[in-house]
Amino acid sequence: MTAVLRAEKLSKWYGNILGISDINLEIGPGITGLLGPNGAGKSTFLKIAAGQLKPKIGSLQIFGENVFANHRLFQRIGFCPEHDSAYMEMSGWRFIMLLARLHGFAAEAAAAMSEKALATVGLLDSKDRTIKGYSFGMRQRLRLASSILHEPELLMLDEPLRGIDPLWRIKIIQLIKEYEKQGKTVIVSSHILPEIEAMTNEIVLIHQGKIFAKGDIQRIRGLIDSHPHQISIHCPDPRRLAAKLVDNEYVLSLDFPVQERGLTVKTNQRDHFFNALMRLIAVDKIAVEEITSPDDNLQAVFDYLIGK
């Protein structure tokens, strides 16, 4: 693998707060997902990679060069930040045109590039509106347009699907996959596993500033699926439901919360359990009002994996 990005002993902290610690990582062409709960260090890593922050210890190189204050490198890099920020008084068109001109395109070429980028994210019709009139999702798409405008070789996207409606989610995922097909490199961060799963199999798990695991998403999926999940089910007749569930081989324990009308199930095979539950609801006509899974988030998975 030819490494596009190479981090060696990379560490960064803010006063007493650790951002990332001792990260050694090589990322090559294709899509790589940075996955971790909020505060894990994903954004810090991407900000160092985008030249916004300096490493405290170690180094991070892109295309063999250091990034901070290396403006020429940004001809080859596109970065979509996590913040909901933009020049709110500008129109979407002026914002993108400004960036296109800063990328060195002459006025005519910049206009063509801007039009293409805005069309890609579905904002061409709204290009003359001021950004402050855009919805959150539109601003997110505008940020994405700003990062793909110059068709970079390396695209870094920090939580790119945040606030995006389902239809555009699919389109953006397709766009990211299109980049992969062109042999480019995409690094995308998220704290939502299915988002990353929809884009790539190659993931880097970050937790508490360190790389926790790296590799194929199926391996991580396996760990997550065998993670004992707690599932809360609100229903009018919890004991009837419990009687049906008690024979299920994937159920580890059943509990009746004192203050709620329902039951809490612990299972080590979440998907199988849900299939069985759906059958009970459909065949045995057991009424269920609400199903929640307090463990169904990355933080819980990480806590489980590190043995908390």
Add this chain to the structure above:
Amino acid sequence: MKNLNAIPIIFASFFRSGLKATRTRVFMLLGLAPVLLMFIVRLVDAGSAPDFFSKVMLSLYFQLLIPVLALFFGTTIVNEELDNKTLVYLTTAPVPRRAVILGKYLAASLLLLLIVGCGFLLSFLAAAANRLGQAAAWEELGVFLGTSLLALFCYSALFTLAGTFMKKSILIGLFFVFGWESVVQYFPGVTQKFTIIHWIKSLLPVQADQGGFLIFQLQPSPALESVLVLLIAGLIFLAAAVFIFERKEYILSDNA
């Protein structure tokens, strides 16, 4: 993009945004307030208008409006980008950071010049309406405008510098304008030369403080020396601002 080719692009974009900004419009109105005052004086007592212009208006412009406007425009060059978290768009573009700060500085300076220049010119016209045919009146205007240009250059460069490394630069700047500059300019001997206003006042034909209640008075420096000091100080402030902006990492928010 090579070297500083991005400066005109950044300048044009931020000048245009600045013209439309509410803040500019508010400051434009503030800059016209002395004009209104001047017209009132002229209506009440036309004979005292030139004298009023020299003594009061100059104090208003050079000791209040120019430093305060330069403070607000200079410090926001970087601070506004940090507050709005927009700096990332400029620093991930393939342009040198110095082009970013210089382009924005030029845009802010031209806006300042427009605000101050318009008010200044109108005030002057109101004050010198009776002697507009005299060359001396226009020469006087030239001196005032030239001095205001130097004052704007120096103050805005200083406050741009402050904005590159201080988060609360407006507060510190206000202390500088209303504390240091207002008080130390009256200190005797060399001490008053450590203020910018000393060098500005040294260029003005009429000293606004003459006959004031303070014991210590301005001891003007030679005009050429004053011009050089203001130019060199402004260039040093600007160079320092560029130096810091190129090297400093700006943390835009809580980092995840």
